[in-house]
Amino acid sequence: MIRISTIFIAICMVLVAASLGLILYSMAGISGSESAIVALTALTFLILYNAVSMRLRDRTDVGGQIADLSRGTADLARQVAEFGRRLAAVEGRVVSANSAGADRIQAVVGEINELGSLVKQLATTVATHEDQLAAASAATPPAARPEHDPPKPLPDEDRSVVLPPTVVAPKAVTTNSAPSHSQTQVLAAVRNAVEENRIDIYLQPMVTLPQRKVRFYEAVTRLRDERDQILAAEDFIAVAEVAGLIGRIDHMVMLRCVQVLRRLLVRNKDVGVFCNVAAATLASTATFSQCLDFLxxxxxxxxxxxxxxxxxxxxxxxxxxxxHLAALAQRGYRFSIDHVTDLRIEPRELADRGVRYIKVPAALLLDPKQTSTSDIHPSDLSDLLGRFGIDLIAERIEGERAVVDLLDYDVRFGQGFLFAPPRPLRPEGASANGGAPSTKGQESRIAESEAASVEVAAIDLPARASGNAALARRLGGPG
Known part of the structure; x- marks a missing residue:
């Protein structure tokens, strides 16, 4: 749009030119046409003068704007240079911090590797001493040997697991094995044990490796006949399955496991109990229904x-x-697999069915023949199972040398007589019997089990100790 000042100047120039022509016409006596020519000529000069002056003024303004722009550009360049210097300083600090952190990590990794080497050397030394003791014991004359070897003591981390005398069956402890029974005698003993509630629970700990902290307990079932002689599971399971009694036994064992677990969780929320379930119980709709109601x-x-x-x-x-497995998994229960005879394992399928633990005998894991007979090397089994959320437990560990080899296989849990044998546990005064609760009497049965759980003997878990503290105690000796 044309500015008002420009319009005003144009009007003034027209008035000046017209006034000049009028003056010449009226006072100088010049004709009208000549006066008009003079007026137009004056108007033309005025227009040219105004145009030239405006051009010079605009040129001066553009020069000032260019100078301002140059000063702004210079300021911006200085700021960019300052930011560049600050960024370079920050990058230098980051590189220095990363280098220092990498050095610290390398130092820590070196210390951890050195500690692992010390632990392996210590375990190797202990295994060598054990072999020497075994050789010395074999050279001892038979008359100098005791009739029965005393129970092997627990490691330092598990010595606080002490059962009061009120919960240990004395005759069951002193009687290591029952004499040979015929099938009829075993069946009669199983029936009487179930009817008279002579079912005992033995607890064997599972420990972490290499710290040897108690993480789980396995509930091992034992029956006592009328003379309080022990029947191990392998002696009566087959007979009980044929006689249709295994379901009642499993139900009673589940009840005892729940009682023990409630008592354990009061002391430690991270402990767990493994409860064995027979195949016949899982296959029987009636028996499983009773167990499912309780679970x-x-x-x-x-x-x-x-x-x-x-x-x-x-x-x-x-x-x-x-x-039935899907029903248990839907209620949040997890499964474990034991009695593993080979390493042909499909971890994805097992994980989909709810399996979270697999117990493999240490001898099977360390058997060189498994390398050729299985699809995966035993040393890679733990990592493979871990990808599907399954933990590998090495069981039946009886020597320190096996522990050293299992550490190379990245096995996280161990179980066996090396750590602790199964210990008897039996509630006093508990009215838990093997009768399967009906749907109508479920509440009273639950209340009864709650009352019985209060009378289950306390099982003190070992004090929490780091692997370094346990190593220091072993190096220090019994003192």
Whole structure:
């Protein structure tokens, strides 16, 4: 748009030119045409003068703007240079910090590797001493040997697991094994033990490696006949399955496991109990329904109660067993597999069915023949199972040398007589019997189990100690 000043100047120039022409016409006596020519000529000069003056003024303004722009550009360049110097300083500090952190990490890794080497050397030394003691014991004359070897003491981390005398069956402890029984005698003993509630629970700890802290307990079932002689599981399981009594036994064992687990969780929230379940119980709809009702009522304990099945059971699952496993998994219960006879394992399929633990005998893991017979090297089994959320537990560990080899296999948990044998545990005054609760009497049965759980003997877990502290205690000796 044309500015008002420009319009005003144009009007003034027209007035000046017209006034000049009028003056010449009226006072100088010049004709009208000549006066008009003079007026137009004056107007033209005025227009040219105004145009030239405006051009010079605009040129002066553009020069000032260019100078201002140059000063702004220079200021911006100085600021960019300052930011560049600051960024370079920050990058230098970051590089220095990363270098220092890498040095610290390398130092820590070196210390950890050195500590691992010391632990392995210590374990090797202990294994050598054990072999020497075994050789010395073998050279001892038979008359100088005791009739029965005393129970092996627990490691330092597990010596606080002491059962009061009120919960140990004296005759069961002193009687190591029952004499040979016929099938009829075993069946009669099993029936009487179930009817008279002579079912004992033995607890064997599972420890972390190499710290040897107690993480789980396995509930091992034992029956006592009328003379309080012990029947191990391998002696009566087959007979009980044929007689249809295994379901009642499993139900009673589940009840005892829940009682023990409740008492353990009062002292340590990170402990768990493994409870064995027979294949016949899983396959029987009636028996499983009773067990499922009880587990449903105690589903708050599902994260800490692990149900254990044999490898053969998982390899021969039928539609009924699959449905029952799915019902347990839906209620939050996790599974474990034991009695593993080979390492042909499909971890993805097992994880989908709810398996979170696999117990493999240490001898099987360390057997060189497994390298050629299995699809994976035993040393890689722990990592493979870990990718699917399954922990590998090495069981039946009886020597320190096996522990050293298992550490190279990255096995995190161990179980065996090296750490602690199964110890008897039996509630005093508990009215827990093997009768399967009916749906109507479920509340009273749960209340009864709660009352019985209060009378289960306290099991003190070992004090928490770091691997370095345990190593220091072993190096210091018994003193």
């Amino acid at each position: 449903e009522a105690n589903r708050a304990l599902a994260p800490s109660l692990v149900l254990e099945f044999k490898q053969a059971t998982f390899r021969n699952l039928g539609p009924t067993e699959i449905e």
